[in-house]
Amino acid sequence: MDLEQQIEMIKHSSWFDAEWYLRAYPDVASLDMCPASHFARYGWRVGRNPSAAFHTRGYQQQNRDVAVSGVNPLIHFLQHGEKENRRAPAVPTSEHRVSADRAAPPAPKQPQPSAGSLPDDIAQRQSLQLEHTQQLLEHYFRRCQELELRQGAPGDAR
Helix, strand or coil: CCHHHHHHHHHCCCCCCHHHHHHHCHHHHHHCCCHHHHHHHCHHHHCCCCECCECHHHHHHHCHHHHHHCCCHHHHHHHHHCCCCCCCCCCCCCCCCCCCCCCCCCCCCCCCCCHHHCCCCHHHHHHHHHHHHHHHHHHHHHHHHHHHHHHCCCCCCC
16 A cells, blocks of 8 residues: 555544644644645654544554554554454553643754663664654755745746
8 A cells, every 4th residue: 555545544534633633743733734644654653643542652562563564553453453353542641732732843953862861772762763853854844845935936036
């Protein structure tokens, strides 16, 4: 299944809540990007949840085969997990911060932790690296949009 098919599957799934996703991750709203597309391309990779009803990392923790496979956990659940009677864990209340108090990620130019300050746990290190990668992708996406707008501006002879 290609990425566009995955995005369509996510959009039409009762497990994806676009409004919740935008409230939970306001940085996505600032990208002017389809929430389902963001989740399919980047969000699940950094452990973002498609709704309060589906906990991405929780599903991976319960299903190590899914975590190891590197597939989008929601796509796996929709294609296989439901049929196999796998459980979709809800987002824990402690993580369920759907409000404006969730800050957008820092700009990618901020210094990253030095090697000595990285966690010893490999999963935590991978999580930090994925979060940083997400920040960079969003930064470059915004920058590309800015450049496209400038090139298309009236009177721009470029």
